Amino acid sequence: MDLTELVPVRTVQSAQATPVLRPFVRAFAQRTATGLFDAQPMPAFLETVIHFEFADRLNVRSPSGGYEQVRPLELVGPHTHGGTSLLFEGTVNSFAIFLQPVAAWSLFRLLPSAVAERHHDAADVLGKPVVSLWHILAENPDFTDRVRAAETFLLSYLESQHSDTTSTTAASLLSLEEGRIGVADLASRMHLSVRQLERGFLREIGVPPKRFARVARFQGALDARVECPDRSWLKIAIDSGYHDQMHLVHDFHSLAGFTPELTLEMLGDSRPSALAVSHHPVTS
Structure with missing residues (x-):
């Protein structure tokens, strides 16, 4: 059958984790889709994502224009640059665990x-336990059942939770504050010089703290609009700590590839709604 003749159908479900896991898991999400879809942008993000595919594989298009097929079982590291996009074709059945920005260290001793x-x-990267989880999820297509199985998998790692390093602690604080802490202030809170903080971030987080903070602020602005579509971009810019709306627009061009409105129009399910729930006070 010619896929171009099919009316594209896509269903997305998402949910927050049980309270004990929320310091480590931002959300679970499930996507089922049939048809041929336009390319969907993937804006910059700080989460590490464990992604499970059970049907036709997605394709990832890099900023350079190259294509890479998604594996059935994939771990996606944080991406602090825009320009990547997803392409859907055929039948898609996928499930994803969105970890908090540095939770891969806390749970799996895996630095960002x-x-x-x-x-x-x-x-x-994660070994046989995650392969076993893939098989359990494949046999249980119900979203609630899959969330329950994923939580059982993750809870088993809490017993041997790893202590945060100075850099992962600082990154968690930046993420929680959505980038609103200056680098000098953050270094002072960590009892480090700015240079020491920067070296630690590059070694353990993979990017300078200023870049991390920029993506955290951008994500906060994007999630604020996802959570409350009626909020104006001006209000979001002010609440997110931008100097003005034009600075927000510049970050969207740089970290998503489009204007704020076009980003939301094309976003699809790249940012499932559960990622934004309760992270932003809704004000008029």
């Missing part, structure tokens, strides 16, 4: 710098 800006075979 080790996986940043790249896609990895999750089996190579």
Whole structure:
């Protein structure tokens, strides 16, 4: 059958984790789709994502224009640059675990710098337990059942949770504050010089703290609009700590590839709604 003749159909479900896992997991999401879809941009993001595919594979288009097919079991590191996009064709059945920005260290002793800006075979990185989880999820297509299985998998790692380093603690604070802390202030809070903070970020997080903060602020602005579509971009810019709306527009061009409105129009399910729930006070 010619896929171009099919009316594209896509269903997305997302949910927050059980409270004990929320310091480590931002959201779970499931996508089912049939047909041929336009390319969907993937704006810059700080989460590490464990991605499970059970039908036709997605294709990832890099900023350089090259294509890479998504593996059935993939770990996607944080991406702090825009320009990447997803292409859907055929039948899609996928499930994803969106980890908090530095939770891969807390749960799996995996530094963000080790996986940043790249896609990895999750089996190579996380071993047999995640392969077993893939099989469980494949046999249980119900979203609620899959969330329950994923939480059981993750809860088993809490017993051997790893202590944060200075850099992962600082990154968690930047993420929580959505980039609103200056680098000098952050260094002072960590009892470090700015240079020490920058070296630690490059070594363990994979990017300078200023870049991390910029993406955190951008994500906060994007999620604020996803959560409350009626909020004006001017209000979001002010609440997110931008000097003015034009600075927000500049970041969207740089980190998503489009204007704010066009980003939202083309975003699709790249930022499932559960990622934004309760992260932003809705004000008029």
